[in-house]
Amino acid sequence: MIDELTRKNLPRLEREALRRRLTLAPWCWPPEENRFAWERAVDVAGGIPALPVGSAPLLTVSPTAVTLWVLHRCHRRPALHGARVLGAEAERQWLDAATALPNVLPILWSSVLEARDTELSAFEVISKIRGGSAGVACLPAAIEGRSFGVSFLLALASKVLGQELPADLVASAAIDSHGRVSPVDEIRDKVSLVLQRAPRIECFLVHSDNEKEATTAALGSRLRIVPIETGIEAIEAAFGNDLREKLVALGNNANRRAELVEAFFRLALSGRSQVIDWTPVEQAAALALDAWCDLDADQQQRLEFARAVASRNERNDGDLKMPDGAWRARLPAPIRIRVLANLAEQAAETGSPEPAEVEAAAAEYLEVTQHEAFIPHLELRAAVGRLLSVTGRLESALRQVHQSTAGLVERDAFQVATRPLADMFRIAGLLSEPEAFAAAEELRDDIRAHVALEWSESSHVDLSRARAMILLGRVPEDIEGILRKLASRHEGCAQLRYSAVRWLVRVLDDPGRGDEGDRLLSELDEKGTQFRRDAETARTFAALIRLDRSLRSGDRDGADKALQALEREDPGLVRNLRRTAADGAALARLYPD
Numbered sequence: 001m002i003d004e005l006t007r008k009n010l011p012r013l014e015r016e017a018l019r020r021r022l023t024l025a026p027w028c029w030p031p032e033e034n035r036f037a038w039e040r041a042v043d044v045a046g047g048i049p050a051l052p053v054g055s056a057p058l059l060t061v062s063p064t065a066v067t068l069w070v071l072h073r074c075h076r077r078p079a080l081h082g083a084r085v086l087g088a089e090a091e092r093q094w095l096d097a098a099t100a101l102p103n104v105l106p107i108l109w110s111s112v113l114e115a116r117d118t119e120l121s122a123f124e125v126i127s128k129i130r131g132g133s134a135g136v137a138c139l140p141a142a143i144e145g146r147s148f149g150v151s152f153l154l155a156l157a158s159k160v161l162g163q164e165l166p167a168d169l170v171a172s173a174a175i176d177s178h179g180r181v182s183p184v185d186e187i188r189d190k191v192s193l194v195l196q197r198a199p200r201i202e203c204f205l206v207h208s209d210n211e212k213e214a215t216t217a218a219l220g221s222r223l224r225i226v227p228i229e230t231g232i233e234a235i236e237a238a239f240g241n242d243l244r245e246k247l248v249a250l251g252n253n254a255n256r257r258a259e260l261v262e263a264f265f266r267l268a269l270s271g272r273s274q275v276i277d278w279t280p281v282e283q284a285a286a287l288a289l290d291a292w293c294d295l296d297a298d299q300q301q302r303l304e305f306a307r308a309v310a311s312r313n314e315r316n317d318g319d320l321k322m323p324d325g326a327w328r329a330r331l332p333a334p335i336r337i338r339v340l341a342n343l344a345e346q347a348a349e350t351g352s353p354e355p356a357e358v359e360a361a362a363a364e365y366l367e368v369t370q371h372e373a374f375i376p377h378l379e380l381r382a383a384v385g386r387l388l389s390v391t392g393r394l395e396s397a398l399r400q401v402h403q404s405t406a407g408l409v410e411r412d413a414f415q416v417a418t419r420p421l422a423d424m425f426r427i428a429g430l431l432s433e434p435e436a437f438a439a440a441e442e443l444r445d446d447i448r449a450h451v452a453l454e455w456s457e458s459s460h461v462d463l464s465r466a467r468a469m470i471l472l473g474r475v476p477e478d479i480e481g482i483l484r485k486l487a488s489r490h491e492g493c494a495q496l497r498y499s500a501v502r503w504l505v506r507v508l509d510d511p512g513r514g515d516e517g518d519r520l521l522s523e524l525d526e527k528g529t530q531f532r533r534d535a536e537t538a539r540t541f542a543a544l545i546r547l548d549r550s551l552r553s554g555d556r557d558g559a560d561k562a563l564q565a566l567e568r569e570d571p572g573l574v575r576n577l578r579r580t581a582a583d584g585a586a587l588a589r590l591y592p593d
Helices: 012-024 035-045 088-104 112-116 149-161 187-197 208-218 231-239 241-250 254-269 279-291 297-315 325-329 333-350 355-366 375-390 394-410 414-431 434-450 455-472 479-488 494-509 514-529 535-553 556-569 571-578 584-590
Strands: 057-061 065-074 083-086 119-129 169-171 203-207 224-228
Touching: 012 035, 012 119, 057 187, 065 149, 065 187, 083 088, 088 112, 088 149, 088 231, 112 149, 119 187, 149 169, 149 231, 169 231, 187 203, 187 208, 203 208, 203 231, 208 224, 224 231, 231 241, 231 279, 241 254, 241 279, 254 279, 254 297, 254 333, 279 297, 297 325, 297 333, 325 333, 333 355, 333 375, 333 571, 355 375, 375 394, 375 414, 375 571, 394 414, 394 434, 414 434, 414 455, 434 455, 455 479, 455 494, 479 494, 494 514, 494 535, 514 535, 535 556, 535 584, 556 571, 556 584, 571 584
Parallel strands: 169 203, 203 224
Antiparallel strands: 057 065, 065 119, 083 119
C-alpha cells in the first residue's frame, strides 16, 4: 500500500480502491514518520478514520498468497469489489464465537443476537505472494478456516460494546462455543505479512502453543506476541482498562446498575463450568462494589456473593459471610436453594461461611423426600455431600451424593448428574467400598445409555473413577492411557489436567517408573514458575505429588514441607480439611481434586 501512496499519479479507479482500503483498514496505513506517504493517505482517505465498530482484521494463507482482510458487516450481501463471503468452516467459527461471547464477556453484553445475525463478508486489504506460486495471487471465492475465531469474538464484542478495536492488534486463533482458544497453522507466514505490509499492527494474539513459532518469526521486530488460552484473555488484551471504565460509567445509571447487579448474581448461580475464566468476573464485581455509589443492601449482598463465588470458582478462595435469613427468604424458592448450594460449595472449598451455619440453613430442604424433590433440591444434596466429604463425614457424604445422582438420572438431568457422580466415585474410593463403586458404575452406564456427554461433563467422572480404581487396588491396563488423555487435553480445566498428572505419577511410581514421574513433576514445577493463569494450580498439584510420594516413602520432613507448600497455595481448602484430617496422609486422601 505504501508503494501506491508514493506514486505521483493514481488513476481514478485505483484511487477509489485505495480509499476503501485506507478507510476500512487502518492497520495498513504508513507510519507517520513517512510524511509523504502519511499525508497522501490522509488526503486519499479524506481524513484519519477510526476502525469501524464491529470490524476486525483476518489473516488467510492459501497456496499462492498470504492475505490480510477486513471483516465487513452489512444487512445485505456487499457489492464491494474484492469482497468474499465466508466459507462453511468460517461460518461455524462465527457461530461459536457468538455462543462464547456471553461466557467471556458475561457482564456487559447485550444484543448478541442482533450483532450475530448480520451478513458478513471479508474485503481484501493486502496480499503477499508466497514463494513457489509463479508470482500470481489467486484469491478464493470464499474465505475459509478456523483461524478467524478469536477475531470474530473481538468483532462481536466491539459491536456489542459499541467500541472499535485498537488499530494495532490482530489475532489468529480458533475458538469453541465455550470460549476456549486453540492453535492454528501457518503462523509464521501470517507474522511475516503483518511485519511487511501492516506497519501499524504491534500486537499479535496467538494461542500459547503457537507462541514459540510466532516469537521466532517476529524476533527483533516491533511486533509483540501475546499468548492466550481463553476468549476472556483476548477481550482483556483488546479492551483492557476501557472495559473497566465502561463498567464504572454504566453503574452511574440506576436502572442499568440494577440490571448489571442481577447479571452478576445470575452468573454466580450458573455454575463453575459456564465461565472459562472467573478472574475478570471477580475483578469486575470488586470494582462495582468499590466504585458504584448508592448500592442498596440487596445489591450489596448480591455483588458480595458474586465476587466470592467467582473467587472460589477460580482458585478456591473468597471470604463470604452467611447471608441473613431475611435476605434469603425474599428470594424465590428455586433461587434460594441454588444460593444455599453455592454456599455449601463455598464452605467446602474455602471454609467460609462456617460449614455448620450452611448445614443448618440447608437442613429443611434436605428433608424433602426423594420422590418430591425438584432438581434444585438434588443439586443442594450434591453440594452438601461435597461439604460433608471434605469435613470427614464420608458415609453421610456418600449417602447424599448417591441420592442426588440417582434422583437427577431419574429426572433425565443427565449432564447435571455428572458432578455428584464424580463425587460418588471419589468417596467410594476413599471408603474402599466396592459396592458403592459398583452403584456408581450402574449410574454411569445409565447416563451413557441415554446421552452423549461433552468432554467437559465426562472428564470429571473419568478422573474420579480412575482415582477410585487406584485406591481400590483395581488398576486396569488402560488406566494409564485414560489419565494421559485427561492430562493432555487443552479443553480440560487446569485443575482437572494437573489432578490427572497427580494420579498418573501414582500409577507410574508403583511399578518403579519413577523417572517418568519425575519428568512430569518437573514440568509442573516449570509451569508453576511461568507467568500463566494456571501457575498457582500447577504449584498446588506439584505439592500434592510431593506429599503423596513422601507419605509412601516414609519421608516425614518431605511430607511436612509439601504440606506447607500446599497450604500456601490453597489455604481455604487445607484449613477446612485440617478440621478432621488427623495427619498429612488423611489430608492428602480427602483433598477433592
